[in-house]
Amino acid sequence: MRATDIAAKAADLVGGDREQQHGKKSDNFGRIATVWNAWLAVRRDPSAPLDAHDVGILMVLMKVARTQSGTFNLDDYVDMAGYAACSGEVAQESA
Template structure:
């Protein structure tokens, strides 16, 4: 997964100076959040985002019309996938399940409005 020769490869390797960049750009508030509460809640940020990227990459490949522009339905589906990825790192968080169900329900509401809906 970390093959630099593969275009758009999903990497779980942290950059050497992530905190230095974040500290500089946010005055430290984002680092405190990412390395504090969110680290405990969602696990390592690099691993979490690598899981999200892997699921989104798979979704984009298998969606009904992979070349079509994304629509609101796709966004809801992908947000549900983000919640699924978060459930697999860090502490157990019941809100991830509630949010996941909420995003799935929104996708269900949006499906008839999407370009591929066939009644």
């Protein structure tokens, strides 16, 4: 697949089904920013660089935020569980 084909497919997704699933982009991204900022403020060392565990938690929170806009999408809940499980594994490795 060529770069132009990939870009065209992305354009179809962000203007079609994904917009209906996740709601208005600015609302969705705003909700994600709100929960990410909360995590960054309450984590054990807010001044530390992000690590692999933080990324896993942030991905869970992205999915949590997505449940509050657009239409119901079961994949959000499946993805939350998957990211939470991966985050637990990463946390356990570094403990």
